[in-house]
Amino acid sequence: MQIPTELLTGILGFVFTLxxxxxxxxxxxxxxxxxxxxxxxxxxxxxVVIWQQVIINKxxxxxxxxxxxxxxxxxxxxLMSVLLLGKLSPRYQVWGRPVVAYLVGVGAAVAIGGAxxxxxxxxxxxxxxxxxxxxxxxxxxxxxxxxAVFILLGTLSTLAYxxxxxxNKSGKRPLLFSILGQTFIAITFGVLFAxxxxxxxxxxxxxxxxxxQFFDLLLFSL
Amino acid sequence: xxxxxxxSPAAPSGPESQTPQxxxxxxxxxxxxxxxxxxxxxxxxGISAAMSSALAEETPGERPQQPTAEETSAAESLPxxxxxxxxxxxxxxxxxxxxxxxxxxxxxxxxxxxxESAARPASPAAPNPEDISPASxxxxxxxxxxxxxxxxxxxxxxxxxxxxxEGPLAxxxxxxxxxxxxxxxQRPKTYSxxxxxxxxxxxxxxxxxxxxxxxxxxxxxxxxQKNSAERPLRWAIAAILLLVTLIPLALGSRWTPIPxxxxxxxxxxxxxxxxVENGAPALIVVDYQPAFAGEMEPLAQSALRELMKKxxxxxxxxxxxxxxxxxxxxxxQLDAQNNYPTSVQLGYLPGGAAGIQVFASDPTRVGRxxxxxxxxxxxxxxxxxxxxxLVLTDAPDEGRLWVEQAAPELRxxxxxxxxxxxxxxxxxxxxxxxxxxxxxxGLNHGAIFEQQFLSDGPVRQAWDSFNLGLxxxxxxxxxxxxxxxxxxxxxxxxxxxxxxx
Numbered sequence: 001m002q003i004p005t006e007l008l009t010g011i012l013g014f015v016f017t018l019x020x021x022x023x024x025x026x027x028x029x030x031x032x033x034x035x036x037x038x039x040x041x042x043x044x045x046x047x048v049v050i051w052q053q054v055i056i057n058k059x060x061x062x063x064x065x066x067x068x069x070x071x072x073x074x075x076x077x078x079l080m081s082v083l084l085l086g087k088l089s090p091r092y093q094v095w096g097r098p099v100v101a102y103l104v105g106v107g108a109a110v111a112i113g114g115a116x117x118x119x120x121x122x123x124x125x126x127x128x129x130x131x132x133x134x135x136x137x138x139x140x141x142x143x144x145x146x147x148a149v150f151i152l153l154g155t156l157s158t159l160a161y162x163x164x165x166x167x168n169k170s171g172k173r174p175l176l177f178s179i180l181g182q183t184f185i186a187i188t189f190g191v192l193f194a195x196x197x198x199x200x201x202x203x204x205x206x207x208x209x210x211x212x213q214f215f216d217l218l219l220f221s222l
Numbered sequence: 223x224x225x226x227x228x229x230s231p232a233a234p235s236g237p238e239s240q241t242p243q244x245x246x247x248x249x250x251x252x253x254x255x256x257x258x259x260x261x262x263x264x265x266x267x268g269i270s271a272a273m274s275s276a277l278a279e280e281t282p283g284e285r286p287q288q289p290t291a292e293e294t295s296a297a298e299s300l301p302x303x304x305x306x307x308x309x310x311x312x313x314x315x316x317x318x319x320x321x322x323x324x325x326x327x328x329x330x331x332x333x334x335x336x337x338e339s340a341a342r343p344a345s346p347a348a349p350n351p352e353d354i355s356p357a358s359x360x361x362x363x364x365x366x367x368x369x370x371x372x373x374x375x376x377x378x379x380x381x382x383x384x385x386x387x388e389g390p391l392a393x394x395x396x397x398x399x400x401x402x403x404x405x406x407x408q409r410p411k412t413y414s415x416x417x418x419x420x421x422x423x424x425x426x427x428x429x430x431x432x433x434x435x436x437x438x439x440x441x442x443x444x445x446x447q448k449n450s451a452e453r454p455l456r457w458a459i460a461a462i463l464l465l466v467t468l469i470p471l472a473l474g475s476r477w478t479p480i481p482x483x484x485x486x487x488x489x490x491x492x493x494x495x496x497x498v499e500n501g502a503p504a505l506i507v508v509d510y511q512p513a514f515a516g517e518m519e520p521l522a523q524s525a526l527r528e529l530m531k532k533x534x535x536x537x538x539x540x541x542x543x544x545x546x547x548x549x550x551x552x553x554x555q556l557d558a559q560n561n562y563p564t565s566v567q568l569g570y571l572p573g574g575a576a577g578i579q580v581f582a583s584d585p586t587r588v589g590r591x592x593x594x595x596x597x598x599x600x601x602x603x604x605x606x607x608x609x610x611x612l613v614l615t616d617a618p619d620e621g622r623l624w625v626e627q628a629a630p631e632l633r634x635x636x637x638x639x640x641x642x643x644x645x646x647x648x649x650x651x652x653x654x655x656x657x658x659x660x661x662x663x664g665l666n667h668g669a670i671f672e673q674q675f676l677s678d679g680p681v682r683q684a685w686d687s688f689n690l691g692l693x694x695x696x697x698x699x700x701x702x703x704x705x706x707x708x709x710x711x712x713x714x715x716x717x718x719x720x721x722x723x
Binding site: 046 | 453456457460463464467468471472513514515516517543544546547569570572574575576579590616622623625626627629630642643644645646647651654655656657664665683684687688691692695
């Protein structure tokens, strides 16, 4: 008797959904079994993908079938990979330090350059453009100016909230501006929480839809 | 000393005993009574006479100047004894030394030593006792004397006096140098570890230590009071949410209408997607996790369906190892029969931000060489050769990396994003700054976009559950917030009443 693939995956999905839902009664072995299976499957799949798509496709296969120039260039990452394996042993971990330093340096350079040129400067430029009073601004000033003032106020008050300074001459901190910044931060966290809640609800609906589909398949197959 | 004498078997214990006790101090006259002088050996009699005469010279007031007759006769009757003139230096040496009390009364007879060993003449190599003059250093100089240096110097002297006992150099003294450091043992110098600080400085040090400790000390959080109704409340909320989402799906309801009003972001997304020419290459970045497939897949299906209607050449790439799997699953849902001819998987893009930058600068370095020779990717050598880039992601960081690293290389070609609702707050500013040309956010946008092309797509099927679930969750949050406010107010009121009484 051949078991349909959809039925088998449906049974597994149903069982693991129940195992995960068992967390409602608290941490229990059934929930842990499901978590361990998910973690093991994910790690195994990632290892296979990296082995095939990175090590085989980008290193070993070009070393075997590539030209001399390609092989010579691939010796550098091969050597660095071997040196990086030294991190596994406390005795030879010093071999991997230059490789790690190279990776950290390149990663930091790429990230900082991207953040500066791709986020900070364009975002600052876009915020300044809202104050553009020239005719080149396609949006009317009555629409852009309140938005610009709101953004400026939120930015400055948020920065003021995170500024730790001494007391002023009157012995008090500028509380009003700080409270305004705190309000902006609270609204931001509320929006982030609402987004996470919405995404979680979508995942729950997907699981429920899978269960309904499984029982439909089960009933129709019987 | 008394105990030592009592334990000695040779020493009598009776008070009437006249024999000298071991380690007893004092002169021989006082130790040896006159009546026992006849019993003493003849050689000892001569020595005692000489010593007595020496004592008489040093302490004239205590001792008589002339020896007694018995002493004189005893001295004359000692043939082997040295003459009195030769005995004087020996007695001087004995009494010139600053000997301790316990050693002053130490005689060879007390230890039953043989007489010949006690009477053995001194070695000719031994220094003359008269040459050794006792040092008369002041006490403060003795306190300052470098003990370690003296010990080392003495040891070095001992080494220099080493006599060879074997080999051709046998008998020679101080011929071979001793290996440096081999036998030289010197005590390590001790240094004081006490700081010379006063009380004020100690108080400042303590203050600094307290400041540093306060920075690293975690603030103690009082343990949360467990509510007995917490677990039933959790079960009740879970049951409500499960029922609210399950019932509309099971019934296949279409109760709630789909909004028709789209925002500027979704309008820009739809118009940009509609402007893609037929057969144009499109880059699809699948960067969402399998856990968010329930939210992302309906949205991605809507967008890809429009591209597939135009026979767009789809190239899938991902910076997540599971992205390739999600891309294949997505295409399997859209093209179950695998009839769509122009799609290719470029696979996993390792390296994070650096990998994206490498891909943006030279896309042909990613994926297999055979993929770039296919009809799907023919004519594409740069990122700007793609007509549109569509990023599907649930994480704001992934979307931000693509904006930062790849958007400049698109050189005016549109960058669209299909994102999860949780990533919207962080990625919307990039749309406002025109770095992203269109956004589709969550099931809400997905339903609006889908109904333009499909009347009953996957988003529509889940729309009732989504709306009812959101409504119930918002209601629960509001009710919970009000309950917390009322509970706090009641608690405060009760505390005030207790304070009033």
